[in-house]
Amino acid sequence: MKQSLGLLTLIAGTTSLLMACTSTAKSVGDATSQIRAPIPVMQPDVSKIDSDKAITLEQIMADPEWLGRQPENPSWSLDGKHMVFQRKTQGSVLRDWYRISTDNNEQIVTIEDEARHLFDADERILSPDGNMLVWRYADSVFVKHRDASPLQIRKGGDYARLDWTTDKRLLAQSGNRIVVIDPKTGVEKTVLTWAFADKPQAVQPPEDYIAEEQIALIDYIAKSRADRQVRFDDQRALKKANSAYSDEPVYLPADHELIAANVSPALNYAVIVSRETMDFRDDSDIMPHYIQEDGRIAAVSVRQRVADAQPENHHVWLVNLATGELSEIGYQSLPGYNEDVLADVKRENAEAKGETYEVNRLPRPITLLRSWYWTEPSLKWHNNGQHVALMLEAWDNKDRWIATIDLEDKTFITQHRQSDEAWINYRFNRFEWFNNAPTLYFLSEHTGYSHLYIKPVNGEVTALTAGAYVVDNLTATNDDNFIYYVANKKHPGIYEVYRVNTQTIEHQALTDLNGLIDYELSPDEQTLLLTHSKVTQPPELFMASAVTSTPAKQLTDTVSDAFKSMPWSVPKIVAIPSSHTDAPIYSRVYLPEDYKQGEPRKAVVFNHGAGYLQNAHLGWSNYFREFMFHSMLVQQGYVVLDMDFRASAGYGRDWRTAIYRQMGTPEVQDLRDGVNWLVENANVDRERIGTYGGSYGGFLTFMALFNEPDLFQAGAALRPVSDWAHYNTPYTSNILNTPDVDPIAYERSSPIYFAEGLEKPLLMNAPMVDDNVFFVDVVRLVQRLIELEKTNFETAIYPVEPHGFVQPSSWLDEYRRIYKLFEDEL
Known part of the structure; x- marks a missing residue:
């Protein structure tokens, strides 16, 4: 599956924070739950704008169709x-x-x-x-x-x-x-069926002493059992010999359920992966939906919280299709299968409780690596049918193995292991087989950046790419001579298409479009179908040669004249020096043309969502409404800063994992560096800076206002996380482990524990049918603020909106409130 690095936030439905845009707010209540009067309509003061067209909230928050209908x-x-x-x-x-x-x-x-x-x-x-x-x-x-x-x-x-x-x-x-x-x-012919049930038997073993004695003493009972066994064996033999009968299924534990099943192309073996049937939610995992056609309240089922997560372990079964033999493949041959990788974390948490912790060498729960990022299982046979590979992950998120199965010895053979003291990154862990030779090609971050490797089953690993850039989106040619990929070699915010010769390891750049890009290789491997965008150019289709470096040809032009005619502000990509790392903080900076003239300006710092996302790139952003809002602010003299703080994508493993066990700390440090840069370089008044963001960006707004109250004069948190223990397992357990293992990390990273630090005005916009970040996150924080007797906050709720807003009226209402907050407080 190919997804451009800049287009990742909306892939996953509502399964993770990795899909945020920015949104939130409808009817308003204050700390005493009294209904407030509607906010006055706030519009830009266009009297001093020289441009022919003033950017207005009504325009930019309207149905996105007005921008054009992109491919x-x-x-x-x-x-x-x-x-x-x-x-x-x-x-x-x-x-x-x-x-x-x-x-x-x-x-x-x-x-x-x-x-x-x-x-x-x-x-x-x-x-x-x-x-x-x-x-x-x-x-x-x-x-x-x-x-x-x-x-x-x-x-x-x-x-x-x-x-x-x-x-x-x-x-x-x-x-x-x-x-x-x-x-x-x-x-059609069935080659494998399976059932999660006890294997049928003609006679059951005696249940207790009395039954055992009954069978031994009473000939009638013994003969009845023997007759049943004869009839049972005869029926089985008939079904096996006569093609009119269905094949007998492979019987797997009755309390298991299927994860994946795959038959060898040679029809000699099959691999089945199962797990014990688990309850991933209970009756309390519901979300009230108040606006229904029947006027009643619907109790919508939602996901489980990470605080309720239980370890998951998968079982791998090898089936000999010729004999019907079923063998479970154990994990004992995987290096590190029983390492207590969280021993130091557990010891720290135990000491905080006055307890001691002893190292545990029990086997770790291990699963087939799966993610919302792709749907196919990580279980693949080579075309020759003689080799099968699985990508396995420890449930504690600290190890990933690519392993083949020795079909004779029925054991795993590790082809590649990647370990990380923080967490294994779901995005850069894909693997495939070459079409011809039994060779694997895969991505790994083990050197610090996502790079491409090949590994013959009986050979050594060879790196095909290396350097301080990120590789993704792999496609091998039918003859295995080339692998195509996308990488940000030229600049962290520019992605182009390349290919590498797998024999000579020579690389060739195939595009030079300078923005975000994705591609599909044609079946004849001669042409690239490209999806390309720039900062002010939404995605359009292009085509280019897949074998030579020739200029790409644009195929579609779907952007509306109305959008093209607007005076959008083109942000500069600036590398802001960091006071905590050697690497700079790449950021989008929106500057009025005359920003250095006159008195120091007011400014807004935008915090992107998802945490692990990149927004300071040279392509079209999923935050297109925010881009237009920032242009509106610039038109009125604001300076706007949009930072790829630590945790953001595109900058390698160390940048990504800086937030391990301390979400909200490195990012706020980076925000302070950004504020200092604005004051020193962009003629910004330190006392007139506000901040806002949605989802993870809303969480950062909380952390900045609660923990560094001098940093911003006001903040708007949209669909924000206030307590990570209530978020989902796949995302949160990577970064903070689980609350039962590492409560220190959760209390260190959850804004609700720092609410007493609120000193500046705070706006919270919360959608009520958000099955990603639950509405309860805001509800609990509001109650906490009430109990702390805080008076400088207000809450807007949106009864019909999910995590990513849908209704233009909701978008408009939300941004009117944000705009009013900045106008009033800055």
């Missing part, structure tokens, strides 16, 4: 002769589909509904000899031979995870079985 989900058509993309239907929530031919005309043509399956696929695979294409669209499977028309070979049945067998048949999973399908005849 979405670009891909190559099934035949490789067209580029396919979607675009929002004007005035609708629906999407239209388009195709662009690769000939010189590059004409954009609408794809009609009845033809979509001929151009798009949910999953597609090309046969090793290149003569057959099989794809899945909706609930059907299609096959196309080189010179024939497409043939629909399946409709219904929920087929997925397509692959080829070594004898050129199709492998697919359907429910609890894996089948092979002859793509020429459509004939």
